[in-house]
Amino acid sequence: MSRPEHQAPPEIVYGGDEAAKYTGNSRIAAIQAEMAARAVELLNLPEGYPGYILDVGCGSGLSGEVLEEEGHVWVGFDIAPAMLEVALEQEATGDLFLQDAGQGMAFRPGTFDGCISISVLQWLCNADKTSHHPKARLTRFFSTLYSSLRRGARAIFQFYPENDDQVQLIMGCAVRCGFEGGLVVDYPNSKKAKKFYLCLFAGQEVNGVKQQ
Amino acid sequence: MRLITHNMLQCHVKGCNANNFPLELQEVVLEQEEAELNEDFLRNMLGKIEYEALVATCLKLDINDLPAAMPADAAYNDEFLQILHRVILETHIKSGKMVCPNCQHIYAIRDGIPNMLLAEHEV
Ligand SMILES: [Zn+2]
Numbered sequence: 001m002s003r004p005e006h007q008a009p010p011e012i013v014y015g016g017d018e019a020a021k022y023t024g025n026s027r028i029a030a031i032q033a034e035m036a037a038r039a040v041e042l043l044n045l046p047e048g049y050p051g052y053i054l055d056v057g058c059g060s061g062l063s064g065e066v067l068e069e070e071g072h073v074w075v076g077f078d079i080a081p082a083m084l085e086v087a088l089e090q091e092a093t094g095d096l097f098l099q100d101a102g103q104g105m106a107f108r109p110g111t112f113d114g115c116i117s118i119s120v121l122q123w124l125c126n127a128d129k130t131s132h133h134p135k136a137r138l139t140r141f142f143s144t145l146y147s148s149l150r151r152g153a154r155a156i157f158q159f160y161p162e163n164d165d166q167v168q169l170i171m172g173c174a175v176r177c178g179f180e181g182g183l184v185v186d187y188p189n190s191k192k193a194k195k196f197y198l199c200l201f202a203g204q205e206v207n208g209v210k211q212q
Numbered sequence: 213m214r215l216i217t218h219n220m221l222q223c224h225v226k227g228c229n230a231n232n233f234p235l236e237l238q239e240v241v242l243e244q245e246e247a248e249l250n251e252d253f254l255r256n257m258l259g260k261i262e263y264e265a266l267v268a269t270c271l272k273l274d275i276n277d278l279p280a281a282m283p284a285d286a287a288y289n290d291e292f293l294q295i296l297h298r299v300i301l302e303t304h305i306k307s308g309k310m311v312c313p314n315c316q317h318i319y320a321i322r323d324g325i326p327n328m329l330l331a332e333h334e335v
Contacts, residue, residue, distance in 0.1 A: 050253035052260070073253055073301075075217055077328070084325055095217040099328040103335050106224035106328055108233065111260060131332050140335070144224065150260075 003162065009128040011080040014059070019082035023060040023090070032118055035195060036063030039116040039156040040070055042184065042199055051113030054148065056101055056157075057120030059083045061092030067116070068093050075112075077105070102137030104144035111148045114155070121159035121198065125166050138170060142177035149202040155179070157198040167196075174200055213324055216257065216300035219266050221326075223312035225334045231314040234265040240308030240321070242273065249297050255287045257300075266300070275299060 004013050014022065022028060045051050050071045055063055058076025060083050067074040076092075077099035078084055084096050099105060102124055124141060125134045145155060161167045167183065174181070181200040187193035223232035263282045270278055278299055283289050286296075310319040310326060317334070320327050 048252075050250055050256060052253075052257060071250070073216075073250075075220075079329075085323075088323055088325075095213045096325045097213075097328050098325055100330075103328075103330050104224055106222055107220050108222050108260075108262070111220045113256070 003122075003160070005123050005126050009079075009126070010057075010123050011082075014080040014083050016082045019060065019080065019086050022083075023062070023086050029062055032062045033066055035118050035158045036066040036116065038186065038195070039063070039118065039158055039197065040066055040072075042156045042197055043114040043116065043154050045114060049113075052111065054107075054112045054115040054145075055094065056115060056117035056145075057123075058087065058092075058094065058096065059118075060086040061090055061094065061096075063116060063118050064092050064094045077101070101141045102132065104140040105148060107144075107148035109147050110150040112153060113150060114153050115145060115149060117155070117157045117159075119158060119160065121157045121170060122161060122166065125162070125169065135169065135173060138173035139177060142174045142179065146178045146202050151203040153202050154181075155200045155202065157200070159196055159198060161196055170198065174198075178203065213305050213321065213326055214301055215266070215269070215303045215305070216261070218269065218305065218310070219261055219300070221310070223315060223317055224328070225312065225315050225317045225330060228312060228315040228317070232312055234262070234269055234313075235310035235319065236313055237269060237273065237305065238309050238311055240273065241306045243304045243306050244298075244302055245304055247297070247301050249294065251293055254293050254296055258282070258286055261300075270299060275303065 007013055053067050053072045053074045055074050055076035058064055058078050064074050064076055074094035076094045077097035079100045081098060084098060087096055124138050127134055179200040179202060184197040184199055186195040221235055223235060267278050267280060277295050283292050286292055304324055305321055306324050308321050
């Protein structure tokens with residue numbers, strides 16, 4: 001089967017029918033929840049610390065549920081209105097936005113204690129419109145994300161890189177925007193279970209003092 | 213969208229970098245939804261809230277419960293934390309619009325969801 005990001009833009013691929021299917025499929029939901037739990041773990045927040053967390057590409061709110069269970073307050077955005085509609089039907093507890101990650105985001109500096117994103121990042125490497133330049137969109141995304149995180153916070157992206165070039169492109173853009181970090185690979189020897197997590201750090205928290 | 217999140221938003225139109233906060237709420241419909249009080253979370257947020265802007269926004273929405281200045285002992289002032297909780301975590305904006313005070317861009321809110329999409333020339 002071809003990769004979904006090769007078929008059409010995300011708001012089309014995850015249109016009405018697909019949004020319901022995606023959310024109603026218990027196997028997909030279970031895998032999503034598992035990856036979200038792993039991403040939250042990689043955020044490495046202090047035990048019992050209730051954070052204000054951003055979910056990039058929140059979809060129907062599956063990963064938001066995981067954040068909620070961990071005691072966090074979350075804010076999510078997605079470019080697919082049909083997915084957000086499902087999130088509303090499911091009474092998602094986070095604040096939802098209709099937003100395109102490639103256009104950057106509108107949060108004040110230092111807003112979030114962390115960011116997670118499940119199965120989204122590879123979409124940003126697409127050029128769905130002639131005006132889309134993946135490098136420019138990735139740069140706008142990472143630079144505004146960097147600013148919206150408090151210093152020392154992490155952003156964890158589970159994603160499906162197509163090849164090494166794509167990883168290099170993404171990593172290069174993130175580093176130019178100030179992030180440090182690297183790739184965590186779970187189950188590296190299993191073709192099916194193998195999962196990639198890009199772990200980015202937004203600067204350092206020096207001696208517990210937040211550097212803005 | 214809860215009022216806490218509105219307090220974290222600024223305009224993100226290209227080149228709109230000054231006087232772009234807070235986005236002015238117009239024609240809003242509000243709804244109160246009960247939520248569990250989480251004092252640790254509120255304490256965590258105290259340093260991030262732009263309090264003056266929050267109070268000003270609330271006054272325009274006829275929410276007069278917050279003191280004009282944040283109490284010095286805010287983190288352990290139970291009465292204040294309860295009011296703050298009610299205002300920023302239980303007050304939801306269901307519909308309306310947010311207008312940038314600088315470039316006048318209008319972000320519409322429908323079903324509680326702000327539309328943050330920009331036109332090509334605004335990116
Ligand atoms: Zn503006």
